[in-house]
Amino acid sequence: MTSQLFSPLTLRGTTFSNRAWVSPMCQYSCVDGLANHWQLIHLGALATGRAGLVMTEATAVTSDGRIAPEDLGLWSDAHAEALEPIVAAVETQDVRFGIQLAHAGRKASTVAPWKGSGSVAVEDGGWETVAPSALAFGQFAVPREMTADDLVRVKAGFVESAIRAAALGVDVIEIHAAHGYLLHEFLSPLSNERTDQYGGDAAGRMAYPLEIIRDVREVWPDDRPLLLRVSATDWVEGGWDLPSTVEFARQAAALGVDLVDVSTAGLDPRQAITVGPGFQVPFAEAVRREAGVPTAAVGLITQPAQAEEIISSGQADAVMIGRAMLREPRWALRAAHELGADIEWAPQLVRGRH
Numbered sequence: 001m002t003s004q005l006f007s008p009l010t011l012r013g014t015t016f017s018n019r020a021w022v023s024p025m026c027q028y029s030c031v032d033g034l035a036n037h038w039q040l041i042h043l044g045a046l047a048t049g050r051a052g053l054v055m056t057e058a059t060a061v062t063s064d065g066r067i068a069p070e071d072l073g074l075w076s077d078a079h080a081e082a083l084e085p086i087v088a089a090v091e092t093q094d095v096r097f098g099i100q101l102a103h104a105g106r107k108a109s110t111v112a113p114w115k116g117s118g119s120v121a122v123e124d125g126g127w128e129t130v131a132p133s134a135l136a137f138g139q140f141a142v143p144r145e146m147t148a149d150d151l152v153r154v155k156a157g158f159v160e161s162a163i164r165a166a167a168l169g170v171d172v173i174e175i176h177a178a179h180g181y182l183l184h185e186f187l188s189p190l191s192n193e194r195t196d197q198y199g200g201d202a203a204g205r206m207a208y209p210l211e212i213i214r215d216v217r218e219v220w221p222d223d224r225p226l227l228l229r230v231s232a233t234d235w236v237e238g239g240w241d242l243p244s245t246v247e248f249a250r251q252a253a254a255l256g257v258d259l260v261d262v263s264t265a266g267l268d269p270r271q272a273i274t275v276g277p278g279f280q281v282p283f284a285e286a287v288r289r290e291a292g293v294p295t296a297a298v299g300l301i302t303q304p305a306q307a308e309e310i311i312s313s314g315q316a317d318a319v320m321i322g323r324a325m326l327r328e329p330r331w332a333l334r335a336a337h338e339l340g341a342d343i344e345w346a347p348q349l350v351r352g353r354h
């Protein structure tokens, strides 16, 4: 039987050689948001592993959109220049390159995980955070409610970063609207208490993220796919949920989103989640079926046979693999071998095949 995981997928004019993709993962290794040697060797190793899509970590569209001060950014031309050699290196392999565009909202200006936890104070190199409403996430600093100027500034950050990514020759961008970061904060009634046109009912809460999607799509080349990462549920009573996600996915697809990458959680510390292998896959399946849009599944997908089953049973069109790719950047080569799929290896590595 031929592997569906290792079958190509075409979105617009872009073909991915397989459906085992690298999930975006923060590296907390930049100074002033500039890519450096770490991104080159880390993303380079993943590229030689021949995942169908190698995606950067969350890449901040404005400097105050960084989760931690060490995050990657794309808010100036200097940031694009720093990414150039990395895009070039990754694209020497038969893989597509993606950038995840993000703004961390009220979860910005936090301590990198291996250095501690909580917010970074302004006097220690942190900054004032912004969010739909002045509501803190757990013990993090209370954000400032975004003004009309902030809304324009952050939207421009997404659009200008997309323009830079297009000029860099990046194949894919993914708008990060998951995990309790800014756009998810607009979506969820637990973090959005605005009384203007960007709050209130579900339509109001979706309005700002949808405007960003529309404006990014306008500047992003027609033949290149636009991905959207969502949290399909807050896992909290009264929070953002699957039916709202399906509606959001439907409207996003109508604006030109080509695939929805379906994660969950991250908005509220009260979240009650039962975690297990593939625990978020049913959400990807529901969005795919009910919104009629291609999806990626993510979360504890670690085994080749498990990934194969997700694709072949029609639960998702691609799988995003996170921690397993950190442990084993050439996961896709092993998976193809185990599934009996014939994928092209870099010639330098071929002797490792047997």
Ligand SMILES: Cc1cc2nc3c(=O)[nH]c(=O)nc-3n(C[C@H](O)[C@H](O)[C@H](O)COP(=O)(O)O)c2cc1C
Binding pocket: 023, 024, 025, 026, 027, 057, 058, 100, 176, 178, 179, 229, 263, 298, 299, 300, 301, 320, 321, 322, 323, 324
């Ligand atoms: C070190 C690390 C950093 C992460 N950073 C991001 C990120 O920048 N953007 C994002 O959407 N998800 C991020 N995630 C979540 C992963 O993309 C993925 O959704 C999650 O790890 C579950 O998949 P897994 O079980 O295959 O690891 C991160 C996860 C890890 C472990």
